[in-house]
Structure formats: C-alpha cells, structure tokens
Amino acid sequence: MVRIDNSIYCCYGCATLDDVVSKITHSTSDVSLRYKQYDLAENFSQLVDYENLELYRISISLPAIHCSSCIELLEDLPSFNEGILSARVNFEQRRCVITATKSTPLSYVAQLLEDIGYLPQISLSQKQKDLDQEYNKTNLIKLAVAGFCFGNIMLYSFPHYFGLGLANDPFFTQLFSMLSVALSIPVLFYSGKEYLTSAYRALTAGKSHINIPISLGLLSLFCWSLYEIFSGTGIGYLDSLAGLVFFLLIGKWFQHKVYDHVSHHRNVQDFIPVVVRKKSTNQSIEWERIDKLSKGDKILVKNGEIIPVNGKLLRGNGVIDYSFITGEQLPERVSISDHVYAGGCQKEGEIEVELSEVPSAEKLWETWNIKQGAKEFETHWTNSISKYFTIAVVLIALISGVFWLYVDASKAAFVFSSVLIVACPCALALSAPFTYGGILRVFSNNNFFIKNADSVSTLSKIKHIVFDKTGTLTEKEAIQISFSGNEISHSNKRAIYSLASQSSHPLSSIIAFNLASNEKLEVKGFEEIIGKGISGIVDGKVIKLGSSQWLNLKQSNSNASLVYVSINGNTIGHFQIVSAYRSGIGAVLNKLGLNYNLSVLSGDNDAERSALQAFYNGFSKLRFNLKPKQKALEVKKIKTNESVLMIGDGLNDSSAIQEGNFGVAVTENLNGFYPGSDGVLISKSLNKLPKIFELARYSATILKLSLAFSLIYNIAGVSFAVMGLLTPIIAAILMPISSISVVVLDTLLVKQKAKRIGL
Amino acid sequence: MKILVLLISLSLLLASIFLYAFYKAVKKGQFDDLESPSMRILDKKQPKQLNQK
Incomplete structure (x- = not known):
C-alpha cells in the first residue's frame, strides 16, 4: 500500500497514473500568464486552423x-x-x-499539455511552418x-541505347520521340520550374547564380533535342534532361528533410508577458494587454512572472531577480513603495505594482536587448567559387562553340551543350549542403542543434571561444551554500545575518541572502578588514566572520570559499560556498584550449577567478562583473581580430550571443527561448564540445576534397567535351554520376570522421 | 510490332493513374507523418470516432 496525500494506492504505478489523470481531468494549476495571450481574439484567430461558434481546431507543436x-496518452x-x-x-x-470546444480556452489546453509534461510551443509564427x-x-x-x-x-530511349531493331523503324522512332517531347515538357516547366525562374531572376538582377548554368544546360539540352527530333537528325537527349531534373530534385528533397528536423524558432512573444492581471478600480482582477495599460494602473505579478513595466511596489514580498538584465544572480529584496524595474522576475509570492510609466512591449524587448530579425549569414565560399565557376563554364562553352562553328559547324551546338552539362557545377553546389547536412545530423544526435546548415561553415572558422560562467561552466543553480559544524541556534542565525548584511562583500551577501528570513538586529562596532573578514557586536555577542587565517585556524585545501564563524571567540563551524562547475569542464577547456583562444566573461564577482584558472591556465580574457551590454562589447572587440563564438545562457547573454560570429545558447531542455542564437546546446552535451568543434573544422577539409574531386572531374570532362569527343548523352550520364559520387564521398567522410572521434 | 502502340498507351495510362493517386495521397496528407500510424496500431483501444468537421 502506498499513501500519498490522503489517498491510498496499491502501488506507485497507480499513484503516478492517478496523478496524471487528475491533472488531465481537472486543471490543477493556475493557467500561466504567457498562455493567456492566446485567448485574446486577435491572437486566437491567427493561431487556430479552423473555428466555428462551438469549437476550434489547432495544431500545436x-x-x-x-x-x-x-x-x-495524447490521443486519449x-x-x-x-x-x-x-x-x-x-x-x-x-x-x-x-x-x-469554445468553452475550453486555448490557454487552458496549453496549460494542460504543460502539466502532463508536454510543453507546447505555440507561436504566432507557426503559420510559417504550415x-x-x-x-x-x-x-x-x-x-x-x-x-x-x-x-x-x-x-523510349532503350531501343537506341541497345541498338534494337526497333530503333530503325521510322514509325516507332517518331512515336517515341513525340512521347518523349510530350513528357519532357512537364519535367522542364513544372518540375524544373524553380531552376529556370531563379536563374531568370538572377540574370535580370545582373547576378550570377548556381542555377544559371543548370538552367542553360537544361534549356540547351531541350532545344537541341527538339531541333534533332524535328529535323529528323536524331532522337535528342530528353532522357538525360529528365534524369537530370529528377536527381536534382532528389538532392533538394533530401536537403529539405534534413533542415526540417532542426528548425527551432520561437517567437519573442512566447516569453514576454503580453497580458497582465490588472486590478481595476472596483478591486476586481481582469486580463489586459500591456499596451493598453496606462500610468498609475495597478497590476498583480505572481511568483515566477516577469514584471512588464517600471513601477512602485505596493504590496507583497518583493524579491526580484534581475539576472535577465544585469546578470546579477542573487535576487534583490525590494521594500514597499520602492521601485521595481521592467524585466525583473518576481521570486516570492504575489506582489502588487503601481505603474510609474506608460508601458510598451517594445521597451521590454529593448531592455532585454533582443534584436529582432535574423543575423546576416556570410555566403559560403563554395557559392562564391561556383559563381566564378559558372561564368568560366559559360565562357568556355561559348568559346569552344564558336571555335567549332568555324572548324565543323555541325558539331558546334553539340560541343556547346556537352561542355555546359559536363561542367555543371552542381557537384560543387551539392557538396556543401550534403556535408553540412550530414554534420548537422551528427550534431543533433549529440544534442547540439543548429539553426542553419550554412552556419557550420561559420563554426568551422571560429578562432576564439567565449564562455559565460553561470549556467554554462557551472550548473544552473550556481551557488551551493552549506554549513558544516554544530547547528546554529536561532538567535545566532539572527546575529550572523545582521552582521553579514552590513557588508557588501560577495560572500557576505550570499550568506546574508541565505539567512534572509531572519529579523535584522542592530550591529555595534562593525569592522571590515578587507581580504580577511568582518566582525561586530550583535545582541551582546562578538561575532566574527572570515577566513581561517583571520581566526587563527589551520588552513584547509578546498576549492570552495570557506567562511568561518566565531561567536565570542569560539569557532562554531564554517559556511562552504561553491560554484557547482559541471563535471569534466576542466578537460573540455583544456582540449579546446589546444585549438582555440578561450575567454570567460562573467556577470558575477571574481571570487571564482582562481577556481577557473585551476581548470585551465591560458584564458586570454577573464573578466568579471560585466553587465550583458558590456559582455556584448567585449565580444565585439574580440570579433574585430578573430572570429568568435559566444556560448552562454540563452536569455541574459542574448546580446553577447547575437554579437558573436556564432552564438550558442546552453540550456537544460529544448523548450526555452533563445533569441539571437545560431545554435542550442543541451547542457549535458557540453563535454562533447571539443569533438563537435573538431567535426566542424573537418567540414572545411571535406569541402576542399570535394572541390578538388569535382574540379579534376570537370577539367577532364570539359577537355574531352571541348575536343568534341564527348556526346551530350555521355556528358549527361557523367554529370549525375559526378554529383552522386561527390555526395556519397561527403556523406561517408562525415560519418567516418564522426565515428572516429566518437560522436 | 504494332501491338506496342497499345501496350505503350496502356502503360502510360496506368502510370498516370498511379501518379494521380500519389498526387491525391500527398495532397490529403498521407505522407505527412510516416511514423505514428505504425505506433498507433499497437494501441489496444478501439479507434475513436473523429467528429471533426
């Protein structure tokens, strides 16, 4: 028998099941603020797929x-x-x-899903997904x-390929040719439409594009085949044309499939309270959109919610975490009628806030320094190479065409299209997406998710890695404080709290914060000796807090900061304050240090400087007490010299993450919100970082190999074609083979490398 | 050999029917999710009546 909350179950299995079922049947928790906005009519109608008077239908990620x-479970x-x-x-x-049904609001459904463990991702941008x-x-x-x-x-081409008797039959030759022409039209103008239109657009805009030679090749193949068929000189190369388009589309489909798996966009609005609880004049509480509030309005902010606007605390225990804005990890206590600032997160119970200015959602975003809009990605070098390649190929094709026009006019068109087709740089164009796609897949198997395949190339060029400390190098709950020694009596706790709160030393404030539930007493004779400790008389007792040295105790070798407590000359024990570093972080830093410059930018005080240096001794920058804006500035400074990767906590480092050439947000699960980041790393995979970077660097090698391969292939092919030795049929067969071999080469190289380094 | 004309037109017709069937299937969303039906079949419960629009 198992007893949980006055209910008796036969076993834990039943208890768990009942817990889940009761969550489904009746809403247990209050609907969270961020879901409330979905109920507002203008948002709601954007989100649902279908609605009528009684019901609505929505597709939720x-x-x-x-x-x-x-x-x-979900379908039940x-x-x-x-x-x-x-x-x-x-x-x-x-x-x-x-x-x-309409009587079940969307916010309720969303909360229900969250309660049973499926955090929904509803965003106004989800229509894009559809x-x-x-x-x-x-x-x-x-x-x-x-x-x-x-x-x-x-x-229809088989008879010709295999020299069957049918090939000599004029009726069947005619029939097969006509059928081929009829079938090739949808291939070229329906299936291949995107190549033609994008090439046309690039041409009219005066730009070079990888699709130009493809389109030229397709069109010249098509026209040449039509000419041959209708002039009765041959059967054309329509089979090659259709095959070409087919293989190109397969590549594209594969690419899309890979990208689809890794998109992880979330909208800013998902995180910021767009509606708040407003207390109206008759004391009743109603939901109101932020932008409809005005100065002097009173709003309620519950535990864990974000204060949307600057204001004055009217009621409640104001314990506000400004870490989003300042990076300071210890919440601030605010007394009644003091100011609270937008962006802070209330940590203890419910508070009532009177607005002191007109709120705006934009301002809140600004406070968080979240730039909207995507980063501009540098175009990849394979693209720029294939640009010149394209021009070169067209030139060679033209020159050799003109040359043959004088030598042997009947071969001119034939050489022209052979050169275009055999030298088509699609092998080159395919190698980057396939290599990156493969790497992307290896990454996501290892809990590292990148927004965009092209960013792998940015990743491979990184020279400098900047870490945030809290939440990245350390665990999320960064500070662990414990007391070893005899249990402290209540009155002593009060005395220690009163003394510690006098000092602004980081260790004192941590102790003071930890004991903050006690009442504060008057401290007499307060003295602070920098680097040693503090002392004072509280409640008639002489209290000393400080290092072992100061209290004449023998020193212990500990990585943690120890604060000894002495009351009336008796040492009663010590507080142990440690930043909980992730396990194995030292090995990660040392491995990365071999190939990269490493830096740490932290919003915290520098108490951990020596601990960090013990892990790795070659940091090029080790800065503390930085505000998010300063972090971003530091990253920007590094960026002028070398390309930099910022890895940090998704929210309070978002501006620094955005500033870096590549930004990685470290998170415990994938459900968070990561403005400005190029990639998201699940924290448990942090120790795989060296391997991840190694694979990313290797992508450059792979691409160079494929470039060499396709260049050799193309040079050989083009030289045969220019000499008029290559018929367009063989060229068109060789071309997909070269593309496929490059793709296979890339995929195999990625797989093999990943296996070798153990990803 | 003239029988080939009939055979070819039949094969084209058949293939076109398949192509059309595929088109219909894609449009109706049969290829949207290739994984869950294989898991759904293990569900012991009776398939629910979906009273969607």
Whole structure:
C-alpha cells in the first residue's frame, strides 16, 4: 500500500497514473500568464486552423513527444477531458492537432499539455511552418512527376541505347520521340520550374547564380533535342534532361528533410508577458494587454512572472531577480513603495505594482536587448567559387562553340551543350549542403542543434571561444551554500545575518541572502578588514566572520570559499560556498584550449577567478562583473581580430550571443527561448564540445576534397567535351554520376570522421 | 510490332493513374507523418470516432 496525500494506492504505478489523470481531468494549476495571450481574439484567430461558434481546431507543436506511449496518452485526452473533442498526433513533426470546444480556452489546453509534461510551443509564427509543409508537398509532387517522366522517357530511349531493331523503324522512332517531347515538357516547366525562374531572376538582377548554368544546360539540352527530333537528325537527349531534373530534385528533397528536423524558432512573444492581471478600480482582477495599460494602473505579478513595466511596489514580498538584465544572480529584496524595474522576475509570492510609466512591449524587448530579425549569414565560399565557376563554364562553352562553328559547324551546338552539362557545377553546389547536412545530423544526435546548415561553415572558422560562467561552466543553480559544524541556534542565525548584511562583500551577501528570513538586529562596532573578514557586536555577542587565517585556524585545501564563524571567540563551524562547475569542464577547456583562444566573461564577482584558472591556465580574457551590454562589447572587440563564438545562457547573454560570429545558447531542455542564437546546446552535451568543434573544422577539409574531386572531374570532362569527343548523352550520364559520387564521398567522410572521434 | 502502340498507351495510362493517386495521397496528407500510424496500431483501444468537421 502506498499513501500519498490522503489517498491510498496499491502501488506507485497507480499513484503516478492517478496523478496524471487528475491533472488531465481537472486543471490543477493556475493557467500561466504567457498562455493567456492566446485567448485574446486577435491572437486566437491567427493561431487556430479552423473555428466555428462551438469549437476550434489547432495544431500545436509538442517537441517532447518521443515514443508510442506519448501518442497513446495524447490521443486519449478526449476520454479524460470533456472539453477536448479529439487529439491526433503527428509523430514525425512532433505536433498534435487538437479539437476543443469554445468553452475550453486555448490557454487552458496549453496549460494542460504543460502539466502532463508536454510543453507546447505555440507561436504566432507557426503559420510559417504550415507554409513550409505546403512547399514540401509541392516538391514531393514535382519529384514524382519528374520520376514518372524520366522512367518513361528512359524506356523510349532503350531501343537506341541497345541498338534494337526497333530503333530503325521510322514509325516507332517518331512515336517515341513525340512521347518523349510530350513528357519532357512537364519535367522542364513544372518540375524544373524553380531552376529556370531563379536563374531568370538572377540574370535580370545582373547576378550570377548556381542555377544559371543548370538552367542553360537544361534549356540547351531541350532545344537541341527538339531541333534533332524535328529535323529528323536524331532522337535528342530528353532522357538525360529528365534524369537530370529528377536527381536534382532528389538532392533538394533530401536537403529539405534534413533542415526540417532542426528548425527551432520561437517567437519573442512566447516569453514576454503580453497580458497582465490588472486590478481595476472596483478591486476586481481582469486580463489586459500591456499596451493598453496606462500610468498609475495597478497590476498583480505572481511568483515566477516577469514584471512588464517600471513601477512602485505596493504590496507583497518583493524579491526580484534581475539576472535577465544585469546578470546579477542573487535576487534583490525590494521594500514597499520602492521601485521595481521592467524585466525583473518576481521570486516570492504575489506582489502588487503601481505603474510609474506608460508601458510598451517594445521597451521590454529593448531592455532585454533582443534584436529582432535574423543575423546576416556570410555566403559560403563554395557559392562564391561556383559563381566564378559558372561564368568560366559559360565562357568556355561559348568559346569552344564558336571555335567549332568555324572548324565543323555541325558539331558546334553539340560541343556547346556537352561542355555546359559536363561542367555543371552542381557537384560543387551539392557538396556543401550534403556535408553540412550530414554534420548537422551528427550534431543533433549529440544534442547540439543548429539553426542553419550554412552556419557550420561559420563554426568551422571560429578562432576564439567565449564562455559565460553561470549556467554554462557551472550548473544552473550556481551557488551551493552549506554549513558544516554544530547547528546554529536561532538567535545566532539572527546575529550572523545582521552582521553579514552590513557588508557588501560577495560572500557576505550570499550568506546574508541565505539567512534572509531572519529579523535584522542592530550591529555595534562593525569592522571590515578587507581580504580577511568582518566582525561586530550583535545582541551582546562578538561575532566574527572570515577566513581561517583571520581566526587563527589551520588552513584547509578546498576549492570552495570557506567562511568561518566565531561567536565570542569560539569557532562554531564554517559556511562552504561553491560554484557547482559541471563535471569534466576542466578537460573540455583544456582540449579546446589546444585549438582555440578561450575567454570567460562573467556577470558575477571574481571570487571564482582562481577556481577557473585551476581548470585551465591560458584564458586570454577573464573578466568579471560585466553587465550583458558590456559582455556584448567585449565580444565585439574580440570579433574585430578573430572570429568568435559566444556560448552562454540563452536569455541574459542574448546580446553577447547575437554579437558573436556564432552564438550558442546552453540550456537544460529544448523548450526555452533563445533569441539571437545560431545554435542550442543541451547542457549535458557540453563535454562533447571539443569533438563537435573538431567535426566542424573537418567540414572545411571535406569541402576542399570535394572541390578538388569535382574540379579534376570537370577539367577532364570539359577537355574531352571541348575536343568534341564527348556526346551530350555521355556528358549527361557523367554529370549525375559526378554529383552522386561527390555526395556519397561527403556523406561517408562525415560519418567516418564522426565515428572516429566518437560522436 | 504494332501491338506496342497499345501496350505503350496502356502503360502510360496506368502510370498516370498511379501518379494521380500519389498526387491525391500527398495532397490529403498521407505522407505527412510516416511514423505514428505504425505506433498507433499497437494501441489496444478501439479507434475513436473523429467528429471533426
């Protein structure tokens, strides 16, 4: 028998089950503030897929879905909760389509999902995701059409390839040619439409684009084939044309699939309270949008919520965590009628705040220094190379075409299209996405998620890594304080608190904060000896707090900061204050130090300087007491000399993360919000960083190899083609082979490297 | 050999039907999620009546 909260269960399994079921059947917790905004009419109508007077349907992203039991539980929601009419999980996309009655608000559904362990990701930008899906479907159909036509056209070309008797039959030659022409039209103008239009757009804008030679090749193949067929001189190369498009689309589809798995965007609005509890004149509480509030309004802020506007504390225990803004990890106590500032997070109970200025959501974003809009990505060098490559190929094709026009006019068109096709730089264009795609996949298997495949190249060029301390090098709860010695009596606690709160020394304030529930007494004869300790008389007792040296005790070798306590000359024990560094962080730093310059920028005091240096002795910068803005400035300074990666806590370092060439947010789970970051690293994978960087660096080698490979291939191919020795058919067969071999080469190299370094 | 004309048109027709069926399937979302149905089949419960619109 198991007894939990006055209920008796036969076993823990039943207890857990009942707990989950009761959460589903009746809402246990208050609906969180950030979900409330979804109920506002203008947001709601944007979020739902369908609504009528009684019900609505919405597709919600639930990244926590990971096994068949999740599907079972979520799809069973309707049988436990009347308000939910149906739930259907899409496992691949980690989404759930929920139909609910209008009497069950969306915020309630969201809270319910969170309560049972599936933190929902609802954002106003999710419509984009639906568009992507639509795009994906279109691509799949384009691929199917190309495949269908390619297969059939191929069949019609077989008689010629194998020299069957049929090839000499004028009727069948004619029929097969016409069918091929008919089938190649949808291939070129439906399946291959994107290549043609983007090449056209690039040309009209006067830019070079990888799709230009592809389009030129496709068009010249098509026109040349039409010419041959209608002039009766041959059967053309329509099979190669269709095959080309088919393989190109397969590559693209694969690429999209890879990207799809790793997108992790969240909207700023998901985090910032857009609605607040406003206390109206008749003391009733109602929800109000931030931008509709005015000066003098009174709002309630509950435990764990963010204060949206500057104001004055009217009621409640103000314990406010400003770490988002200042980086200071210890919450600040605020007395009644003192000021509280926007962006602070209330930590203890409910408070009432009177607004002292007109609020605006923009201002709150500004406080957090969250720049909206994406970072500009530098174009990858393979793109810039293929730009010149493109021009070179077209030039060579033209020159050799003109040359053959004088030598042997009948071969001119043939040489022109052979050169274009065999030298088509798509192998080059494919190698970057496939290499990066492969690396991306290895990364996400190791809990490192990158927004964009192209950022792997940025990652590979990093020279300098900047760490944040709290939450990155240390565990999230950065400070552990413990007392060893005899238990302190209540009156002594009070005395120690009163003494410690007199000093602004970081260790004193940590002790004072830890004992803050005690009442403060008057301290007489307070004395602070810098570097040693503090003393004073409280309640008639002489209290000393300080180092072992100061109290004439023998020194202990400990990494932690120890603060000894002596009362009336008797040492009663010591406080032990440690930053809990992640295990193995020293090894990580030392390994990274071999290849990179390392720095630590911390918002905390410098008490940990020696501890950090004990882990790794070659930091190029070790700065403390930095505000987020100063961190960003430091990162910017480094950026002028070498490309820098900032790795830090997603929120309070967001500006520094944004400033770096590459920004990584470290998080405990994937559900957070990481403005400005290029990648998200789950904290338990932090010790894999050296390997991750090694693989990223290796990507440059892989790309160089593929470049060399495709260059040799192309030079050989082009020289044969220029000499008129290569028919367009063989060129068109060689081209996809070269693309495929480059792709296979890249994928294998990534896999093999990852295996060798143990990722 | 003229029978080939009939065979070819039949094969084209058949293939077009398949292509159309594939098109329909994609549009209806049958390829949206290739994983959950295989897990859903293990669910002991009766499939629920989906009273969606």
